[in-house]
Amino acid sequence: MTSLGNILKEKREKLGYTLNDIHEKTGIQLRYLEAIENDQLDIIPGDYYxxxxxxxxxxxxxxxxxxLLEENKRQAELAEKERLKKEQAMKMNKPKKVAPVSPKPATAATTPEQKKNRKPVIIFCAIALAIVTSLIYFSPKLFQQSVETTTTTTTTAASITTTSTASTTSTTTATTTESTTTTTETTQSSTANNSGVSQNTVAPGGSNLVVQSSTANQIVYGLGDAFKNYKxxxxLTIKVTEPTWVRVSVHGKVILERTITDKVPTTIRALNNANDVTITFGISQAATLTLNGQNVAVPTTSRVETVKINLAK
Structure with missing residues (x-):
């Protein structure tokens, strides 16, 4: 049977389109278009996408x-049934192995002379067993194990807060209390600023960023002069107008990767010593981003866009 990917590829070639043409018309990245044509849908993140x-x-x-998706699902189910059927048939036709029965060797009768020769060996074994038992009983320290207790100290470099109108559960590494926010913390080798309060009267934000570079799928911001003495x-707060897949990295480590909804804004709090924050949006046209309450421009040239903010001063 012709697969979903082959059907789409053949129709594309018949119409004279290239993959770049499809990319320009849909905004879908080329690697995902290639995955569709190669029937490798698992490469695409999430069933929705x-x-x-x-x-x-x-x-x-x-x-x-x-x-096409319904037919692809039906073919996959038929293929799985056929595989299970063949597997079951192979199990039923597989010959059973019969273990050979070895003849029991004849036991020779023990003569009085042989019994007499065994007595010293039996006595020696009994004495050795008694010595070993005594050592075990009277020397328990030989079998004790020491346990080292290691204390690991970690500090938080970033946290994620998902805010909603309903009461949810706040989760930290120490306690669990009722609140209106859900916070998940990740550890990094940096010093935590527990107060989280700016030493400036007014915190600089998105309007104080400068563009360092820009491509079709990514824009890179740096800190402007207003951040020079900011401590x-x-x-960073993410809001969407429809369910959107988002991935957030701090110091190059992924701290969040999931689909967020339009009803639940998500805030990432990066400490002052963080090097950078990178955010990838699955549907850039549906997303807005703010830094310290001020808007950060998210490009919408492509469907999937990445915003990177270098925080190093």
């Missing part, structure tokens, strides 16, 4: 993406 990308691709080549934390 798998379905969404296939439907968009199919729409460009004038095909029904929903029907407070960096609070």
């Amino acid at each position: 798998k379905k969404n990308f296939v439907v968009q691709y199919a729409s460009v080549v004038k095909m029904d993406g929903e029907k 407070g934390d960096y609070n």
Whole structure:
């Protein structure tokens, strides 16, 4: 049977489109388009985007993406049933191994002379066993084990806060209390600023950033002069108008990767000693980003966009 990827690829080539043409019309990254044509949908993050990308691709080549997905699912189920059927048949046809029965060797009768020769050996074994038992009983220290207790001290370099109107649960490394926020902390080798309060009267924000570089899929910001003497934390808040996949990295370590909803703003608090924060949006057109309450421009040239903010002064 022809796979979903082959059907879309053949129709694309028949219409004279290249993958770049599909990319320009849909905003889907080339690597995800290649994954669709190679039937490697697992490369695409999340079921929502798998379905969404296939439907968009199919729409460009004038095909029904929903029907293609249903047929692909049906073929996968048939293939799995066929595999299980063959596996069961192989188990039933596999010959059973019968263990050979070895003849029991004849036991020779023990003569009085042999019994007499065994007595010294038995006595020696009994004495050795008694000595070993005594050592074990009277020397317990030989079998004691020492346990070293190691204390690991970690400090937080970033935290994630998801704010909602309903009462949720706040989770930290020490206690659990009722609150209106849910906080998850990750550890880094840096000094924590527990107060989280800026020493400036007014914290600089998104309007004080400068563009360092910009490409089709990524924009890189740096800190402007207003941040020169800033000692407070960096609070970045993400809001979306529809469910959107987001990945956030601090110091190059991923601290958040999930689909967030339009009803729950998410705030990332990076400490003043953080080097950088990188945020990738699955649907850039649906996302807004603020730094310390001031807007940070998110490019919308491509569907998937990355915003990186270098925090090193």
